[in-house]
Amino acid sequence: MIKNLSLQAFLDQLASGASTPGGGSAAALMGAMGAALVGMVCQFTVGREKYAAVDADMRRVLDAAESARKVLTDAIAADVEAFDRVMAAYGMPKDSDAEKVARTGAIQLALKDATEVPLACARACAEVIRLSAEAAAHGNPNVVSDAGVAVMAAYAALKSAALNVYVNAGSIKDDGFSSARVRELEALLAAAEGDVTRIFDAVRGRL
């Protein structure tokens, strides 16, 4: 499992001339780091008398951040698997007409999967951005800078996942499928743009 690789081994593989792991896995790991840091801010806040007024909210944020972290950690490997399925489909035989039809069908199916994986990553990152806003506003101010790192990590991951949605959706022949995914993605991106700057500035204001 890729999540059991050491940081050094993961970085070495990322920097190598192999196709995977690549930007999709890096995006998922960045998103998972964002979720982890939201969780860290909550851990420094919940169960402390000083923050009793926000305790229930911060527990909810913590649970949601941990769920998002699980999704994003799983996406590190899912991105590699989706890429491998696309490559395997392109490698299918194409000598007979029947083989050509089977190959084209397999490629299109694999591309749909390779679009869904980064889109799910983008959705989870958008959630981490929303959660980081609560952590930045109500979390223990001693660790508020970690909420600022969280929002930037989740934003970088969202923008990165977007590139992989565009790449794969662009080769899908089912226009209804791809345009629905791109539309959802662009709504996530549009919502994030203003939010990220506002959350980062809120963190700076509480430093």
Added chain:
Amino acid sequence: MIKNLSLQAFLDQLASGASTPGGGSAAALMGAMGAALVGMVCQFTVGREKYAAVDADMRRVLDAAESARKVLTDAIAADVEAFDRVMAAYGMPKDSDAEKVARTGAIQLALKDATEVPLACARACAEVIRLSAEAAAHGNPNVVSDAGVAVMAAYAALKSAALNVYVNAGSIKDDGFSSARVRELEALLAAAEGDVTRIFDAVRGRL
């Protein structure tokens, strides 16, 4: 060594109620991922006849990205160590006047170090952003999305490192020291702002 932790263990520690690893280490890892992805794009470009015209440039970018990756990977642990030194200094005895003087001196020294570490991280991230521009413009278009992930990762890391510079510089009594560091940091941030959008858009244009 923290770089020998698995991705899963690193994420678990990041999400925990322990102060370290925290946002500073996450920032360094994001920067290292950015450098690694610039390296990956170069690996798919150098030594190929089709890209002979940019071969020398891409080899230079690869070398520089690998150097930055080393600096940023080392910064994952350096951030923890700098934080621990600050905490150790705050924990020094302060019963006698002599102890108070020694403690204050140790705190100030540790804070200077804890400012230099994220500033060095920010410098390396600014370099990764510049390198990602070359990878995005001249690298193998089959992996250009990885240059887009690289620039977003390096940007998130730069903004994150900046928060740690602000936090620590804000407690330093030597105004000359802290204002020089903040000035350098703000020049790095200002240069990055426009560049990042331009590089990301260039990537989208080559998808």
